[in-house]
Amino acid sequence: MDSCLFIHGFTGGEYEISPLSQFLEANNCPSRTFTLKGHGGSRNDLLHSDRHDWRQSAEDELNALLAQTEDVHLIGFSTGALIASHLSVQYKPRIKSLTLLSTPVFPLNPLEILRTLGRPDMIRNYFSKWGSTPMKATREFQRLVRESFDVYPQIGLPTLIVQGKRDHLVKYKSAGYLQQTIPSGRKQLLIMEKSGHMVCHGEGSHRMMNEVLQFIRSSGDSGR
Numbered sequence: 351m352d353s354c355l356f357i358h359g360f361t362g363g364e365y366e367i368s369p370l371s372q373f374l375e376a377n378n379c380p381s382r383t384f385t386l387k388g389h390g391g392s393r394n395d396l397l398h399s400d401r402h403d404w405r406q407s408a409e410d411e412l413n414a415l416l417a418q419t420e421d422v423h424l425i426g427f428s429t430g431a432l433i434a435s436h437l438s439v440q441y442k443p444r445i446k447s448l449t450l451l452s453t454p455v456f457p458l459n460p461l462e463i464l465r466t467l468g469r470p471d472m473i474r475n476y477f478s479k480w481g482s483t484p485m486k487a488t489r490e491f492q493r494l495v496r497e498s499f500d501v502y503p504q505i506g507l508p509t510l511i512v513q514g515k516r517d518h519l520v521k522y523k524s525a526g527y528l529q530q531t532i533p534s535g536r537k538q539l540l541i542m543e544k545s546g547h548m549v550c551h552g553e554g555s556h557r558m559m560n561e562v563l564q565f566i567r568s569s570g571d572s573g574r
Contacts, residue, residue, distance in 0.1 A: 352419060352420065352421045352422060352423060352446050352570050353379075353380040353381065353382060353415055353418070353419045353422055353423070354371070354374055354379055354380065354381040354382070354422070354423045354424075354425055354566065355381075355382050355408075355411060355412055355415055355422050355423070355424055355425065356370070356371050356381060356382065356383045356384075356425045356426075356427070356430070357386070357408050357424070357425070357426040357427065357430030357431075357433050357434050358383070358385070358386065358389070358427055358428075358430050359427050359428030359429045359430050359452075360428060360429035360487075360491045361389065361396065361483050361487070362389065362427075362428065362429075363385055363389060363390050364383040364384070364385060366427050366428070366548065366550065367383060367425070367427045367430075367451070367550050368383065368550070369550045369551060369555060369559070370425070370550045370555075370558075370559050370562060371383050371425075373559045373563070374559075374562070374563060374566070377563055379423075379563065379566060379567075380419075382411065382415055384407070384408075384411045386404045386407050386408065386430075386433075387399050387403040387404060387406070387407040388400075388403055388404065388487070389404075393483075393484060396483065396484055396487045397484040397486060397487065399487070399490075400486075400487075400490045401490040401491070401493055401494040401497075404429075404433060404490075404494075405433050405436060405437075405494075408430075408433045408434075408437060409437060409440075412424075412437055412441065416441075416444055420444075421444055421445065421446045421570075422441075422444060422445055422446065423445070423446050423447045423448075423449070423566050423569065423570070424437060424438055424445055424447070424448050424449070425448075425449040425451070425562070426448075426449070426450060426451065426453075427451040427452060427549075427550070428451070428452045428453070428454055428519070428520070428547065429454065429491060429494065430451075431450040431451055431452065431453035431454075432453065432454065432494050432495065432498045433494075434448060434449075434450065435448065435450065435453075435498055435501050435502065435505060436497075436498070436501050438505055438507055439501055439504045439505060442506065442507065445507055446507070446508070446566075446569050446570055447507055447508040447509070447510070447565065447566060447569035447570075448505065448507050448508070448509045448510070449509075449510045449512070449562055449565065449566070450509065450510065450511050450512065450528065451512045451549050451550070452512070452513065452514060452517055452519070452520050452547050452548075452549055453511070453513075453520065453524055453525075453528060454495055454519065454520045454524065455495070455498070455499075455502075455520070455521075455523075455524035455527050455528060456520065456521040456523060456524045456527070457495060457519060457520055457521070458519060458520075458521070502527075502528060502531045502532055503531055503532070503533060504533075505532045505533070505534055506533060506534050506535075507534055508534060508536040508537075508565070508568075508569040509528075509532050509534045509536070509537050509538070510537075510538045510540065510561070510562065510565045511525050511528045511529055511532075511537065511538065511539045511540065512525075512540045512542065512549055512558060512561075512562075513525035513539075513540070513541055513542065513549075514541075514542045514544075514545030514546050514547060514548075514549050515541055515542060515543050515544070515545065516544065516545060516546045517545070517546055517547045518546055518547055519547045520547060525539060525541065536569075538561075538565060540558060540561050542554045542557075542558060545558075
């Protein structure tokens with residue numbers, strides 16, 4: 351059976367997508383998660399990595415998986431969705447489908463930040479995380495966001511776009527832009543009305559996980 355490769359987000363880790371990867375595993379969809387280079391360690395680790403390192407570590411994992419299976423379904427969360435988009439074009443003959451979760455086409459929505467992070471502890475955690483992120487890494491993230499605009503019009507694979515309506519890090523219009531720009535003949539858009547950025551966690555996540563499972567199964571059956 352084809353396998354799924356998960357790519358987590360900027361300054362994040364495997365925990366961001368682990369509920370979905372575990373759900374797919376439990377439903378006979380082999381899944382692989384990993385940690386992007388520079389992530390999961392110290393601030394210094396992130397400082398000494400760049401977007402090329404992040405993409406290369408994901409590409410290395412993809413190649414290792416392709417050596418074991420015929421085709422792969424790519425699933426990217428947040429910045430991982432940007433990286434997955436690039437890889438889906440680069441490795442198109444071997445990629446069965448692309449699932450984009452909370453893609454930061456247009457990042458940061460200040461109004462939604464206040465609305466979603468209403469509790470003081472959430473606001474403190476948010477600013478603590480961003481305060482500890484090196485400016486160099488943030489600039490690398492912004493460059494990856496800009497470079498991805500050239501990639502979206504090249505995506506011809508079956509694509510599932512998932513966006514939380516209460517996302518405090520990604521503007522809601524990102525999902526509509528992807529739906530309009532990606533030229534694939536098979537696109538699905540799933541809006542999670544009560545979800546924030548972390549679509550694999552919290553309210554509505556179980557329905558989303560079932561949607562992803564059905565999408566992957568149908569993409570595996572129908573091919574490209």
